[in-house]
Amino acid sequence: MWPMLARQTSAEFLKLWRVPAFSGTSLLLPVVFYGFIGVGQANESMGPPSFVKFGAYFLASMAVYAVANVMIFSFGISVATERGMKMDLLMRATPLPPFVYLLSRCITALGFAALTLAVLFPFAYIAGGVRLDPSQWFSLGYRVLLGSIPFIALGFAIGYLSGPNSAIAVINLVYLPTAFASGLFFPKQLLPQIIQQISPYLPLYRFGQLGWDAIGAPTSDSVTTDWIYLIGYGVGFFAIAIWAYRREESRKFS
Amino acid sequence: MAAELVDATKKYGQVEALRGVSLTIQLGEVVAMLGPNGAGKTTSISLLLGLRKTTSGSARLFGLEPTDIAARSRVGVMLQESGIPQMLKVREIVDLFRSYYPAPMQRDRAIAMAGLEEKAGALVKELSGGQRQRLYFALAVCGDPQVLFLDEPTVGMDVEGRRAFIARIAEFAKLGRTVVLTTHYLEEADQLAQRVVVIDRGVIIADASPVEIKGKVAGKRIRFTASGITQSTLDGLPVTATTVEGNAVQLLTNDPVTVLRALFQRGLEISDLEVTGADLEDAFISLTSHQKN
Numbered sequence: 001m002w003p004m005l006a007r008q009t010s011a012e013f014l015k016l017w018r019v020p021a022f023s024g025t026s027l028l029l030p031v032v033f034y035g036f037i038g039v040g041q042a043n044e045s046m047g048p049p050s051f052v053k054f055g056a057y058f059l060a061s062m063a064v065y066a067v068a069n070v071m072i073f074s075f076g077i078s079v080a081t082e083r084g085m086k087m088d089l090l091m092r093a094t095p096l097p098p099f100v101y102l103l104s105r106c107i108t109a110l111g112f113a114a115l116t117l118a119v120l121f122p123f124a125y126i127a128g129g130v131r132l133d134p135s136q137w138f139s140l141g142y143r144v145l146l147g148s149i150p151f152i153a154l155g156f157a158i159g160y161l162s163g164p165n166s167a168i169a170v171i172n173l174v175y176l177p178t179a180f181a182s183g184l185f186f187p188k189q190l191l192p193q194i195i196q197q198i199s200p201y202l203p204l205y206r207f208g209q210l211g212w213d214a215i216g217a218p219t220s221d222s223v224t225t226d227w228i229y230l231i232g233y234g235v236g237f238f239a240i241a242i243w244a245y246r247r248e249e250s251r252k253f254s
Numbered sequence: 255m256a257a258e259l260v261d262a263t264k265k266y267g268q269v270e271a272l273r274g275v276s277l278t279i280q281l282g283e284v285v286a287m288l289g290p291n292g293a294g295k296t297t298s299i300s301l302l303l304g305l306r307k308t309t310s311g312s313a314r315l316f317g318l319e320p321t322d323i324a325a326r327s328r329v330g331v332m333l334q335e336s337g338i339p340q341m342l343k344v345r346e347i348v349d350l351f352r353s354y355y356p357a358p359m360q361r362d363r364a365i366a367m368a369g370l371e372e373k374a375g376a377l378v379k380e381l382s383g384g385q386r387q388r389l390y391f392a393l394a395v396c397g398d399p400q401v402l403f404l405d406e407p408t409v410g411m412d413v414e415g416r417r418a419f420i421a422r423i424a425e426f427a428k429l430g431r432t433v434v435l436t437t438h439y440l441e442e443a444d445q446l447a448q449r450v451v452v453i454d455r456g457v458i459i460a461d462a463s464p465v466e467i468k469g470k471v472a473g474k475r476i477r478f479t480a481s482g483i484t485q486s487t488l489d490g491l492p493v494t495a496t497t498v499e500g501n502a503v504q505l506l507t508n509d510p511v512t513v514l515r516a517l518f519q520r521g522l523e524i525s526d527l528e529v530t531g532a533d534l535e536d537a538f539i540s541l542t543s544h545q546k547n
Contacts, residue, residue, distance in 0.1 A: 007353035011342060018341040018377075085337030090393070093303050093333065095326040096354045254307050 001100060008096070008104035009111075016074055016112060026073065027116055030066035031123045034058065037185065042128035046187075052217040055128040059120070060211035061184045063144045066116040068204060071151035072158065072175055074109045079159025080167035083248070092253065106152055113148055117141055132215060140214040147207045147227075150234030153241045154203075160244035178204050203233040255317065256281045256401045256432045257302045262311035263456075264297050271297040273456040274311070279434060281400065284427045286443035287436040288467075289453035295436035296334060298453065299405050302434075303331060315401075327356055330399035332390045334406050340379035344370055344389060347378060348396050355397030367422060368392035384415050391419070395426055402426060404435040408442065420445050440464075440471065470494075472506035476513060477528040479503065491516055 017023050042055025082088060091101065121137065124130040132140070162170045179185065181195050182205035188196055199205045200220065206229040209219040219226070257279045264272040272294045279285055287295045300306040301313040304320030315325035338347060348365055352358035365374050368388040373381060381389060387407065394402055404423065408416040420442055427433045427446070437443055443450045444464040452460040452467065460467055472494040479501045488496055488505070491513050495506040507513050510529050517524060 004353045007350050011339070011346060011350045014346065015339050015341050082337070082339075086335055087337040087339065089305070090331065090333055090336035090338065090390075092305055093326070093329075093331040094351065094354045095323045095397075097323060253305055 001097075004096065005100050005104055005107075008100060009107050012104050012108040013111060016078065016108065022073060022077070023112075026066070026070050026112060027119050029069070030062045030116060030120050033065070033185070034062045034120065034124060035127065038062065038124070039127050042130065046217065050216055050218050052215060053130070055124065055130045056132060056215045057187070057212060057217050059124040059128065059130050060140060060215045060217070061208060062120060062124075063117060063140060064147075064204065064208050064211045065179055065184045066120055067113040067144050067148040068151045068179075068207060069175070070113045070116055071109055071148050072155040072171055074112060075105065075152055075155025076158040076162075076171050077167050079156060080162055080164045083159070084164025088252070106149075109152055109155075110145060110148070113145060114141075117144065136215055140211060143210045143214050144207075147210050147230055150203065150230055150237050151207075153234060153237035157237055157241040157244050160241065160248055178202055181205075182208050184208055203230065206230050206233070255279070256283070256315075257434065258312075258314045258317075259298060259301060259308075260312045260314075262298075262301055262308045262313055264294075264301060264306065265309045270456055272301070275453070275456070275458055276311075277451060277458065277461075279401075279432065281432050282430055283449060284433045284447045285435075285449045285451060286447035286464075287434065287451045287453055288438075288440060288443050289436075290438070293453045294456045295453055296405055297456075299333075299403055299434070299436060303329070303403060327354075327397070328400045330394035330397050330402045332394040332402075332404045332407050334409065336390075338378055338389070338393070341377060343375055343377055344381070344392075345374045347389070348392055351393045352396045355399070357398055358396055359398040361396070364392045364396035367395055367426065369418070369422065384411055387411065387419070388422075391422060399431070401432040401434065404433065406436055406438070408437070408439070416442065440468065444468065469508075471508075473508045473531065474506070474510040475530050476505040476507065476510055477503065477526070477530075478517075478524045479526045480522045480524050483522065487520065487522065 038055055038058035042053060042058075044054045045051045046054055046057055121141075158167060158170055158174075181191065181199050182202045183191065183199060184204060188199055191199065206226045209221065209226045210223060210230070213219045213223050213226070255278060259275050259277045262272055262275045263270065275294070275298060277298070287298060289295050297306065301308055302315060302320055304313070304315070304326070313320050315322070316328060318325040320326075342350070345361060345365065348361050352361060352364070365371055368391045370385065370388055370392060373385055378386070378389065387410070391407065394404065407423065408419050411419060423433060423435065424446055433446070435446070447464060450460070450462060450464050450467045451458055460470065480503060481501055483498060483501060483503060485496065485498055488498070488503070491505065491507070492509045493505045493507045493513060497504040505513060514529075
């Protein structure tokens with residue numbers, strides 16, 4: 001099984017890597033946003049009680065944005081495209097166990113997510129002058145990777161529920177506004193009142209809280225609460241993904 | 255025994271694609287499943303591969319459930335209209351598929367069997383239609399399978415491409431492997447298979463050697479119009495099927511010269527005469543009418 005998993009994972013990685021529309025945007029977009037929004041005011045203090053600098057705060061925001069972006073796009077769009085091209089048909093007839101295939105995609109997505117952080121962190125350090133304790137860098141990195149797992153399921157669900165041509169539209173329609181409403185681009189306090197009331201219930205907001213807490217910014221709930229929310233969303237997303245997958249199975253392979 | 259369908263039926267909603275098919279394929283056999291579009295060929299293969307489930311009856315691969323990984327490990331597949339990742343190189347995707355099988359063949363050998371040596375470093379998306387079809391063949395054989403299933407492997411190829419492709423399949427079959435292929439072309443079945451299974455409208459209507467099948471099937475179609483013609487005018491001609499609609503006549507035969515000579519001798523006023531090779535649809539008309547007689 002291991003050689004199979006290794007091969008499949010490297011193939012999945014190459015498939016994504018060689019599509020500049022994916023690899024380019026995944027790696028560069030968070031850096032570009034950071035350059036436009038974060039760098040100019042990196043040294044501004046966010047005020048009491050923590051006096052965290054905006055550069056660090058926005059790094060956490062963009063780390064969350066970048067990683068969730070990879071999960072949703074890499075799964076959502078590639079699953080939808082591959083379904084459209086009937087790639088699942090030939091794979092189904094091979095001895096490749098479906099869980100190995102799924103696992104390889106999860107590993108690839110996590111690897112890609114780690115890669116985006118490997119680009120974003122040094123950029124924030126150099127261009128934004130962000131200085132964190134080693135433990136804070138570490139905490140931000142692992143929380144953001146671990147917290148991205150529910151979004152794998154979300155991407156997977158979108159990939160199975162939307163068509164190959166509509167997946168990109170669906171994702172942009174869902175993802176970008178949610179990212180704004182969750183305070184990833186502007187701190188929540190700057191958002192309209194009504195959105196501020198919705199945002200605590202958004203998965204990306206909970207994910208963002210984990211990031212902001214990691215760099216020492218104050219958050220509205222405890223980290224445990226945020227994790228519980230995320231686990232809840234994760235369970236829900238996985239349930240939808242499995243349902244969508246089974247629906248597809250019973251249509252195509254029964 | 256390599257693969258077996260026992261009284262298999264398959265319904266897609268209200269449509270009956272297979273209506274009770276029993277078929278046993280022994281190890282080492284090269285079997286061609288022949289039939290027009292929608293006859294049930296692809297459905298039969300899908301059942302044998304576990305890509306579809308039988309509505310009633312059963313499908314077995316090496317005596318196992320077709321979805322069993324152990325059974326699938328011994329099978330190579332080429333399917334119609336299946337996609338593969340565009341952004342992998344030929345040798346990468348061959349290596350990927352090799353990793354699925356317990357005892358695959360050498361990568362370069364699989365690529366050579368498909369005649370893709372020069373394209374080994376090319377991305378899938380750079381391949382032409384014919385090259386892509388050959389890549390599917392490389393993926394089907396790279397696991398060194400005991401049984402190869404090929405669903406319409408030469409579809410969309412020109413005559414030359416088809417001939418070369420058939421030669422590649424024959425080369426693989428020579429290793430003593432089992433090959434099951436579906437095709438539209440009697441000619442392909444004839445070149446390759448020792449056994450031809452003819453499927454029409456979800457049932458097997460013939461299962462015999464290519465020579466026997468060819469004997470039953472009309473090779474030529476004669477069309478003409480003649481005024482005042484009746485069925486009895488055409489009695490005693492060496493034809494396999496006769497259709498008369500008003501003044502228009504269509505005959506299917508393996509001996510067009512004799513038929514035409516007889517028609518002229520009978521003094522018919524023939525116009526719009528046309529003699530063409532019968533296509534498979536025509537061939538089936540004669541085959542099914544044979545069955546009824």
